[in-house]
Structures are given as structure tokens and as C-alpha cells.
Amino acid sequence: MAAEAKIDQKVFSPPLQPIISLRGITKRFPGVIALDHINMDIYPGTIHALLGENGAGKSTLVKILYGIYTPDEGEILINNEPVTFTSPMDAMMHGIVMVSQSPQVIDRLTIAENLILSLKRYGYFATLGRIAREIRAIAKEFNVKLDPNIEVWKLSYTQKQIVEFIRAMLLGAKVILIDEALTYLPIEEKKRFYEFIKNFKERGGTVILITHKIYEALDIADMITVLRRGKNVGTLTRQEADIDKVRRLMFGERSKEITYERLPPGNPNGDLLEIKDLWVRGDFGEYAVQGVSLKVRRGEVFAIAGVAGNGQKELIQAVVRIRPYDRGKIVLEGVDLKDKSTYYLRVNGVGYIPDLPARYGVSIENTIVENIAVLPTYARGLIDWEKIRNLALKLIKEFEIKTPSPDTPVKFLSGGNIMKVLVARELNTATKLLVAYNPTRALDEATAIKVRKIIKDKVRSQGIGALIASEDLDEIFQIADRIAVMNSGRIVGVFDAEKAKREEVEKLMVM
Amino acid sequence: MIIVRRVKPLPYWVVPVLALIIGILVAIIILYGISGGQIPPSDVLVSIGQGFLQPHLLAMTFILLSIVGVGLLVSFKGAIWNIGGEGQIYMGAMVTVWVVLFSPIAMMPGLLGAFTMKITYLILAMILGGFWAFLSAIPRAYLNLDEVPITLMMNYIAYYIVDILVRGPWHERKYGYLRTPTIPENSWFRTMVIRTKGQIIATTLSMELLIIMIVIFFVAWFLLRYTTIGLYIKVLGNNPNLLKSSGINVKLIILLALTISGAIIGIVGAGYVAGITHNLSYPVEEKSAQYGYTGILVAWLSMLELIAIPVAAYIIAALYNAGINMQILGAGGAAVVNVFIGSILITYTALIMISEYKVKFVIKRRRG
Numbered sequence: 037m038a039a040e041a042k043i044d045q046k047v048f049s050p051p052l053q054p055i056i057s058l059r060g061i062t063k064r065f066p067g068v069i070a071l072d073h074i075n076m077d078i079y080p081g082t083i084h085a086l087l088g089e090n091g092a093g094k095s096t097l098v099k100i101l102y103g104i105y106t107p108d109e110g111e112i113l114i115n116n117e118p119v120t121f122t123s124p125m126d127a128m129m130h131g132i133v134m135v136s137q138s139p140q141v142i143d144r145l146t147i148a149e150n151l152i153l154s155l156k157r158y159g160y161f162a163t164l165g166r167i168a169r170e171i172r173a174i175a176k177e178f179n180v181k182l183d184p185n186i187e188v189w190k191l192s193y194t195q196k197q198i199v200e201f202i203r204a205m206l207l208g209a210k211v212i213l214i215d216e217a218l219t220y221l222p223i224e225e226k227k228r229f230y231e232f233i234k235n236f237k238e239r240g241g242t243v244i245l246i247t248h249k250i251y252e253a254l255d256i257a258d259m260i261t262v263l264r265r266g267k268n269v270g271t272l273t274r275q276e277a278d279i280d281k282v283r284r285l286m287f288g289e290r291s292k293e294i295t296y297e298r299l300p301p302g303n304p305n306g307d308l309l310e311i312k313d314l315w316v317r318g319d320f321g322e323y324a325v326q327g328v329s330l331k332v333r334r335g336e337v338f339a340i341a342g343v344a345g346n347g348q349k350e351l352i353q354a355v356v357r358i359r360p361y362d363r364g365k366i367v368l369e370g371v372d373l374k375d376k377s378t379y380y381l382r383v384n385g386v387g388y389i390p391d392l393p394a395r396y397g398v399s400i401e402n403t404i405v406e407n408i409a410v411l412p413t414y415a416r417g418l419i420d421w422e423k424i425r426n427l428a429l430k431l432i433k434e435f436e437i438k439t440p441s442p443d444t445p446v447k448f449l450s451g452g453n454i455m456k457v458l459v460a461r462e463l464n465t466a467t468k469l470l471v472a473y474n475p476t477r478a479l480d481e482a483t484a485i486k487v488r489k490i491i492k493d494k495v496r497s498q499g500i501g502a503l504i505a506s507e508d509l510d511e512i513f514q515i516a517d518r519i520a521v522m523n524s525g526r527i528v529g530v531f532d533a534e535k536a537k538r539e540e541v542e543k544l545m546v547m
Numbered sequence: 548m549i550i551v552r553r554v555k556p557l558p559y560w561v562v563p564v565l566a567l568i569i570g571i572l573v574a575i576i577i578l579y580g581i582s583g584g585q586i587p588p589s590d591v592l593v594s595i596g597q598g599f600l601q602p603h604l605l606a607m608t609f610i611l612l613s614i615v616g617v618g619l620l621v622s623f624k625g626a627i628w629n630i631g632g633e634g635q636i637y638m639g640a641m642v643t644v645w646v647v648l649f650s651p652i653a654m655m656p657g658l659l660g661a662f663t664m665k666i667t668y669l670i671l672a673m674i675l676g677g678f679w680a681f682l683s684a685i686p687r688a689y690l691n692l693d694e695v696p697i698t699l700m701m702n703y704i705a706y707y708i709v710d711i712l713v714r715g716p717w718h719e720r721k722y723g724y725l726r727t728p729t730i731p732e733n734s735w736f737r738t739m740v741i742r743t744k745g746q747i748i749a750t751t752l753s754m755e756l757l758i759i760m761i762v763i764f765f766v767a768w769f770l771l772r773y774t775t776i777g778l779y780i781k782v783l784g785n786n787p788n789l790l791k792s793s794g795i796n797v798k799l800i801i802l803l804a805l806t807i808s809g810a811i812i813g814i815v816g817a818g819y820v821a822g823i824t825h826n827l828s829y830p831v832e833e834k835s836a837q838y839g840y841t842g843i844l845v846a847w848l849s850m851l852e853l854i855a856i857p858v859a860a861y862i863i864a865a866l867y868n869a870g871i872n873m874q875i876l877g878a879g880g881a882a883v884v885n886v887f888i889g890s891i892l893i894t895y896t897a898l899i900m901i902s903e904y905k906v907k908f909v910i911k912r913r914r915g
């Protein structure tokens with residue numbers, strides 16, 4: 037077979053039979069080859085990381101393994117037997133279960149009810165009592181208390197992700213597919229998931245883990261396969277892999293641009309945004325932000341470090357006026373925002389990159405152009421489609437967004453490219469202030485660094501101000517001019533980025 | 548042979564076209580069955596064929612259903628399910644009767660010319676239809692209550708209001724019927740009569756209503772294509788959170804989507820009274836042509852594509868017409884139309900679900 041000749045990767049050959057083998061898997065979508073004759077072996081009892089830049093084909097590959105897509109060419113072997121998966125049911129029969137990024141649960145039902153339903157769909161029956169016992173047992177492994185009889189809407193995102201894992205366990209998963217399902221988890225909680233995955237592996241389970249954090253892959257994976265433009269460009273064992281090698285495989289030439297050096301400082305010049313003694317309530321009525329005061333100057337990046345769930349989200353949402361605040365003041369260029377709406381901010385040059393982009397930042401059924409036109413910054417009353425289309429083309433080029441056309445519905449883009457659409461639009465909108473929460477979390481390393489550079493350039497050359505909350509300290513130290521640490525709803529320290537020490541910041545974060 | 552989930556959806560016209568063909572076949576079988584073989588398939592097919600080939604007879608139904616379809620499409624695009632077309636139609640009809648019979652204008656005949664009179668009641672029908680929809684939009688926008696039961700209940704309230712007027716203050720006392728007086732002829736939408744070689748063919752086509760329909764199409768097309776409100780309505784149907792973080796007032800867009808929808812449909816009320824019935828009779832629920840409900844089928848069959856609305860409306864109007872032809876043939880009563888529409892709707896619903904999957908043939912290779 038011609039495809040066989042193409043593989044040049046070093047093949048790891050443990051004494052074991054692979055549990056899953058892919059042979060010449062190819063998948064085309066209109067205008068792109070998402071997977072180009074992929075060969076790959078997955079060994080039982082290993083954590084196999086799948087790396088690749090945004091749009092490399094990772095999601096497509098696991099969707100094929102899960103029976104969501106069928107390959108155009110090639111075959112899948114399970115324990116050396118060819119199989120055809122045409123639905124997740126088939127994959128499930130072979131013990132393959134996917135943990136999804138957006139939890140598939142019904143909010144009104146309890147955890148136990150949800151799980152019973154999904155088991156039923158796959159032809160398993162269980163009693164509420166048994167399910168409840170299992171849920172408690174598995175939750176214990178995560179070191180969390182999870183009441184099986186609580187309605188799902190009361191759960192945090194992390195807890196919902198745990199429910200996803202519990203579902204996989206109940207289904208008797210032998211192979212778990214994790215497609216960036218941990219991307220949006222706070223770092224601390226992510227670690228707990230990794231512990232859990234390791235446990236699962238030690239008991240003989242197999243994991244295919246998609247992530248774009250190379251360090252995480254190096255930390256936890258036994259094997260690493262890198263995809264690039266739909267091709268398998270290399271499979272490495274943990275011993276063979278190091279950060280530079282993986283980066284080179286992932287990004288080729290672009291890997292040279294990867295650096296975590298501090299970006300050139302801004303040139304602060306006058307107050308832009310002032311927050312005074314701000315109190316903001318969280319989703320459950322508690323005060324998530326408790327008397328925060330800070331000032332963002334023109335020409336600087338003011339970064340907020342902190343472990344997720346310490347009020348950053350609520351603070352950011354209050355600043356862009358999509359969450360009300362009880363007390364305190366937010367002043368932009370001397371204008372009190374109390375009676376101003378998000379609309380006012382948008383037409384006055386405030387860009388906003390929300391957390392969970394697909395949920396709050398784009399409408400995936402609409403095209404790229406429409407996703408831009410929806411901002412009142414670009415169209416009011418009548419829409420000049422020609423103008424917005426040209427802007428879209430410019431942004432697609434500048435941010436290297438992989439899409440057949442600006443009129444493609446966003447849902448056909450890969451996750452990272454969706455994020456790029458959002459980031460590109462908001463950076464273009466921010467002629468005065470950029471407000472962001474984890475702006476690069478869904479992006480691959482090279483793109484993330486590029487986005488940081490663009491933000492910093494804009495801050496330096498156009499004198500905009502940026503208020504960026506992030507859980508990623510690498511990001512904070514790379515981009516910030518000043519660093520504030522947020523803990524339990526309060527700012528517990530502000531540093532000049534030049535003088536800030538990482539240990540000190542970390543200490544304040546978890547204090 | 549295997550069945551897999553579709554990656555790319557089918558072209559949008561496939562499902563409605565299949566639904567029509569299969570639906571009609573199902574209807575033929577049902578009619579054959581329940582009539583004990585009294586309604587042969589050939590009669591049904593001939594009636595349907597004739598139904599389609601009589602544009603002059605189905606013109607009125609076609610025009611009014613098209614307008615309802617466009618009105619519903621505006622709200623459906625925003626995932627706001629306006630089931631209240633009937634109520635909005637009757638509010639439009641009510642105000643039309645009021646304008647030409649009971650308003651201060653009506654008290655002074657000759658004050659307004661026929662044209663101004665028509666413009667007046669059309670505008671008021673829009674306002675009333677829009678207002679009626681707006682009332683249902685308030686609980687949807689501010690309390691996040693499901694608009695389906697609310698718009699539906701508003702239909703009955705509209706029926707009752709009109710019933711009260713027809714039996715009470717607006718009751719024509721001349722004859723024994725429970726109805727309003729007939730509106731003066733100069734306020735009618737006149738249907739065309741074609742004279743050729745001594746032959747006279749009556750049609751149901753009103754040029755005025757046709758022009759109104761074309762204008763409405765153009766306005767709706769422009770709204771959805773070139774205005775931010777149109778875009779916001781479409782985004783509302785997909786991800787309201789994006790509207791929020793873009794600084795768009797989501798509640799306002801919900802109110803607008805339903806109100807615009809109701810305003811367009813209100814016009815049908817004016818067209819219905821001035822073009823077909825020329826009065827309102829009690830009980831309206833039984834007398835109603837139910838365009839508000841049939842329009843839902845038109846909107847669905849169009850797959851929410853504006854250009855497909857007239858096609859869908861023509862087809863449904865033709866089936867109405869076919870039903871009438873069958874009555875003339877003596878094959879079944881008015882319910883025949885409902886058999887057609889019911890079969891198509893059920894087939895359509897089934898096909899929509901199936902259409903997410905496709906059948907694929909693969910050759911399983913054994914390794915070796």
C-alpha cells in the first residue's frame with residue numbers, strides 16, 4: 037500500500053499487541069484533507085497523547101475512532117481485527133468511550149438520572165441505587181464529594197466533567213478518548229483529572245489524550261503522536277520526546293518563533309479604566325468580587341493572575357457590563373459605567389474575549405462574516421457586507437485562520453480556528469481597551485504566542501489598555517506590564533511585571 | 548450497508564420535496580382505505596393535478612399563505628415559535644372591519660378615497676397584528692416563558708374578542724345570521740375577471756394583494772439580508788449569548804422578532820376580510836380558514852428559506868384546491884384537505900429526523 041511508504045516515524049515496539057491500529061485512515065471535507073493516510077498504533081495500558089496545531093486533524097481522528105465520522109479510506113483494527121464503526125454505539129461495544137468537552141447532560145435531571153438515561157441509550161440497565169453507589173465511589177477517587185441526587189444545573193463545569201468520566205467508567209470503558217475535554221478546567225482541577233487518568237491506566241486502561249499543551253503531554257503521556265496538516269509526522273515514546281523535538285514536529289519552521297521571553301514593555305500614559313471598591317455577585321448570589329480596586333493605564337497590559345474561581349470571571353463580566361454590580365464604581369475615560377450598557381462599550385472601542393468562546397463569543401451556525409457583523413462596532417442599522425467581508429479576509433490572512441472562505445459557517449472550523457476568529461475580531465474591535473479572560477487557552481502554542489505578540493504590539497503602538505485575566509502564568513509573565521493576583525474575590529497583591537517573582541505570585545494565588 | 552450520521556446536511560430542498568411526494572402517496576392510501584375503495588387513487592391524482600394547474604383558482608390562498616409564511620419565517624429564524632398567526636390574523640381582520648364600518652372614518656362616507664381607505668386599514672391591521680404578537684413576546688422576553696403556549700392561547704383570546712363583537716355591537720340586524728354587515732364594495736380587494744372571446748373566467752387573483760405580497764417579500768428579504776435587526780434575529784436563533792456579549796439587547800430582539808412577524812401576519816387579516824369573506828361571522832373559530840396554522844406548514848416546508856416560501860405556499864394552495872375539486876367530484880368532504888396536510892406534515896417530521904443520517908455502502912475487507 038502506498039500509504040505505508042509514507043510513514044517515517046520511529047515505531048515504538050513494546051512486546052504487546054496494539055489494542056487499536058489505524059491503517060491509512062483518510063478523511064476529506066469539502067476543501068480540505070483533514071486526515072491523510074494516517075497510520076498509528078495505540079498500546080493497551082498507555083496514555084497516548086495526540087498533539088498538533090489548531091486544525092491538524094486531531095478531533096477528526098478521534099471522531100472516526102468513536103464512530104461519529106466514517107473514514108473515506110483506510111481501516112481500523114481492534115486487537116488485530118478490522119472493525120467498522122458507524123455510530124458511537126459500535127465504538128462503545130469495543131470499549132471505546134469519548135469524554136466530550138461540552139458535557140452531554142440534561143440540566144433539570146439529577147446526576148444519577150442523567151447517567152441512567154445515557155446508559156439506557158447504550159442498552160445497559162441499572163438501578164438508581166447502584167448508580168448512586170458507583171458515582172460516590174468514582175467521585176471519591178477524584179477526591180470530591182458529589183451527591184448523585186443533585187440536579188446537574190447546580191454543578192460547576194469541573195463537576196460536570198467528572199460526571200462525564202463517571203459515565204465512561206460505568207460504560208466499562210477500556211479506551212477513553214479525551215478531546216481537549218480538560219482545556220477549560222482550572223489548572224488545579226486538571227491535575228486531579230490527570231491523577232485519575234493515571235490510575236485508570238495503571239488498572240490496564242488506555243487513554244488517547246488530545247491537548248495542545250506540550251508540557252502536559254510530556255508530563256503524563258507514554259507515547260506522543262504529532263499530526264500536522266492531516267499527516268502523522270511522528271510517533272515518539274516518552275523517552276525519545278523532548279519539548280524541542282515535539283515543537284519542531286508540530287510547527288516545523290514556526291517552532292523557532294516559540295519563546296516565553298517577556299515581550300517588550302508598554303509605555304503607560306494616563307489612566308484609562310478605573311475600578312473602585314467593586315462588589316459583584318456570582319451565579320449563586322454570593323459575592324464573587326469583594327471590593328476590588330485597580331487602574332488600567334493606556335499603553336499597558338494589566339494582568340490578573342489567579343486560580344480559577346476566585347472572582348476573575350465575575351470581575352471581567354462586570355467590566356464589560358454583562359453582569360450587574362452591587363457596589364463600587366467602574367470608570368472608563370472619566371465616564372461612569374453604571375448607566376452604560378455593553379453596547380456603549382462596544383461602539384466605543386472595547387474588545388471582549390470571553391471564557392468558553394463557543395458559548396459566549398461566537399455563533400457557530402453563522403458564518404465568519406456574520407460573526408463579525410454582529411458587533412455594533414461594524415454595523416449599525418444597515419450592513420455593508422462588502423466592507424465586513426473584506427475585513428474578514430484581512431483577519432483570516434493576518435491570523436492564518438484555516439477556512440475555505442469567509443462565508444463558511446464557523447462550525448466547520450476546528451476548535452482553535454474558531455478561537456482565532458473570536459480573538460481576531462475582538463482585537464480589531466479594541467481601539468481603546470481589551471478585556472479578556474484566558475484569551476489563548478484554546479490555541480496551540482505557536483498561535484498563542486503570536487496572539488500575545490499582536491496584543492502587546494497593539495498596546496505599544498496604538499496605546500490601548502488591556503485588562504487580561506488568565507490562569508496561565510506563562511502567559512501572564514510574557515505579556516503583562518503589571519500583575520495583580522486575585523484570591524477569594526480580592527486583589528491580594530500588585531507587582532510591576534519587571535520585578536515580579538513567579539514564586540511570590542504563586543504563593544499569593546494559593547494562599 | 549451501513550447507516551451513518553451525515554457530516555454535511557442535505558441540500559435544503561430534498562426533505563420537503565420528498566415529504567410532499569411521500570405525503571401525497573400516504574394520503575392517497577388513507578383516502579382509499581377509509582372510503583373502502585370509493586376514492587380511487589386515479590381520482591385523487593387527477594384532482595391534485597388539476598389543483599396545481601388552476602393558478603387562477605388558487606391565487607388568493609397562495610397569496611395569503613405566502614404572506615403568513617413570510618411572517619412566521621421572520622420569527623422562526625430567531626427560534627421564536629409564533630403559533631399565534633390565527634390571533635394576529637383576526638386582530639387584523641377585526642380592525643379592518645372596524646375601519647370600514649364603525650370608525651369615525653366610516654361615519655363620513657366619501658371622506659377617504661378607496662385607496663386611502665385601504666392603506667389605512669392595512670396599516671392598522673399591521674399595527675394590531677404586531678401588537679397582538681408583542682403581547683405574547685413580553686412574557687417570553689422578560690420572564691423567559693415559552694412562547695408556544697402563550698401565542699397559542701392568544702389565538703383563542705382573539706377569537707373570543709371577535710366573537711363578542713360579532714354577536715354584540717357589530718351584529719348585522721337585518722338577517723338572522725350572526726355576522727357583521729358586509730363591508731362596502733369600494734373597500735374590497737377585487738379579484739380579476741378575464742374575458743376572452745366571449746368567455747368569462749372568474750379568478751381569485753387580486754392584483755392589489757399580489758402587489759402587497761411582493762412588497763412584503765422584498766421588505767422581509769431586505770430585513771434579513773441587509774439589516775442588523777435581521778442578522779440579530781438569525782443569531783438569536785443560534786446563540787443569544789453572542790448577542791449579549793456583543794452589546795445587543797436580547798430582549799429587544801425577541802420583542803422585535805415576534806412583533807414584526809405579527810405585523811406581517813396582521814395584513815393577512817385585512818386581505819382575508821377585504822378579499823374573501825367581506826364580513827366576519829360567528830363563531831370565528833369554526834369559520835376561520837386557519838391560515839395561521841397552515842402557514843406553519845408553509846414555513847416548515849420552505850426550510851426557512853425565503854425564496855422557497857412561495858413554492859411551499861403554491862403547493863399547499865394547490866392541495867387546498869385539489870380538496871375542493873374532490874368535493875366537486877363527490878369524493879369526500881372538506882376534511883380531505885386535512886388528510887393531505889396531515890400526511891405531509893407527518894412525513895416531513897419523520898424525514899427531518901432521518902435526514903441526519905445516510906446510508907452508505909462499504910466493502911468490508913478482511914485482512915490477510
Ligand SMILES: Nc1ncnc2c1ncn2[C@@H]1O[C@H](COP(=O)(O)OP(=O)(O)O)[C@@H](O)[C@H]1O
Binds near residue numbers: 088089091438450
Ligand atoms: N464537519 C466538518 N466539515 C468541514 N470541515 C471540517 C469538519 N470537521 C473538521 N473540518 C476541517 O478539518 C480540519 C481538521 O479539523 P479538526 O480535526 O477539528 O482539527 P483539530 O486538530 O484542531 O482538532 C480543519 O481544517 C477543519 O476545518
Ligand SMILES: [Mg+2]
Binds near residue numbers: 452
Ligand atoms: Mg479539535
